[in-house]
Amino acid sequence: MEAFETILVVATLLTGAIWLLDKLFFAKRRAERGGLLDEEPVLVDYSRAFFPVLAIVLVLRSFVVEPYKIPTASMYPNLEIGDFILVNKFAYGLRLPINNHKFVALGEPKRGDVVVFHYPGYPCEVDGKIVRSGDRYCYQPETPVVNQNWIKRVIGLPGDRISFEDNTVSINGKPLAYQPLGAYADPRSGVPGAQLLKEELPGRPHEVLENLDAHVVSGEWVVPAGHYFVMGDNRDNSEDGRFWGVLPEKDLRGKAFLVWLNCSGWFCSNGFNPSRIGTRIR
Known part of the structure; x- marks a missing residue:
């Protein structure tokens, strides 16, 4: 891209x-x-x-708007593999092409927004300085961050303290409520035995997938100014802020708002789902 x-x-x-x-x-x-x-x-x-x-x-x-294609299962059940989405490029400010420098500020992400961003890489300390590398172990300090666009949901805002333990997100010490919605059987999610839950994220309740018997990453993160904490909705199949930390604001690309097509493979050879067309991203 x-x-x-x-x-x-x-x-x-x-x-x-x-x-x-x-x-x-x-x-x-x-x-x-x-x-x-x-x-x-x-x-x-x-x-x-x-x-x-x-x-x-x-x-x-x-x-104004940019199209992207969802290549992975990290945002199931809300975004599926093969979804072609539209991203609002001015929701968080106008940015120059190529270097992504923001030259006009128009707004900031809200909790629950689904955002597209430059993958920031893993933080590593090299010679007393924190650098970002495409490789989580930072074998080579000069290795550039993998130039990819990723998509996740904003969970933590600047100043928040986010924790994730026992499949539960807590914001500033308050655990979120979860409403069970039953089993989820789509094999493309990559999570055997997944359960569909409604996560009561303040201002943006939404569905998530979890395997309640699986061992998942736990921890606590403080979100500094100019950063956000993001997670995938497919909690057991998402490489997100739980692994590589907070997301710098400078890496944001825009806000996802609509699915305009679902098609997998060349000429939709692996499937076409017309029911996805026009799906709003919430």
């Missing part, structure tokens, strides 16, 4: 520059000469045709 973003930015700038340079310096000379050999070059013709289209796509994708 990031490679496509880079290609889109480069193609937009290149076609725009070719079109502008021709218009400022070469088009008048060709018009004055008026010979057959002075017709508009093919490169200029293509640049003039493609630049407006590329510019519109770049603006929409960078500042």
Whole structure:
């Protein structure tokens, strides 16, 4: 996804520059000469045709809405493998493409929001400094963070103390309530014996999956300013803040809000679920 973003930015700038340079310096000379050999070059013709289209796509994708595909089961039962989702890119501020730098602040994530973000990597101490590596054990200090976009749910806000123990999330010392909804049998969730529960997250109750007999990661995390604590809804099949810590605000990409298609495999060869179309992400 990031490679496509880079290609889109480069193609937009290149076609725009070719079109502008021709218009400022070469088009008048060709018009004055008026010979057959002075017709508009093919490169200029293509640049003039493609630049407006590329510019519109770049603006929409960078500042308005961006599509993503769900590749894993970490957000079951609410987001399924093969879901194509739309992400609101201006919900938390306008950010530059490629480097994700926020230059206009418009809002902050709320508890329960489903967010897309740059995977921040595992925190490791190297030479007295905390660095982030794509490898959880930080074998090589200079190893860059894996350039991926992930999706999870915001559980902890700045200043919160989050704990997870005995399959229960607690926020600032108050355990959340859970309402059993029965067994969940979809094998794609990757959690045998999963139970469907309604988690009473303040302001955003939602369904989660858990295997109540499984051994899961437990711990406590304090969320500093400018950070968030995120978790997957599929609690026994999600690599989230319980493993790699808090999420820096600078890594946010946007807020997921709609499923517009569900399709797995080339040309939906592994399945197409029309009932998922138009599903709001809550």
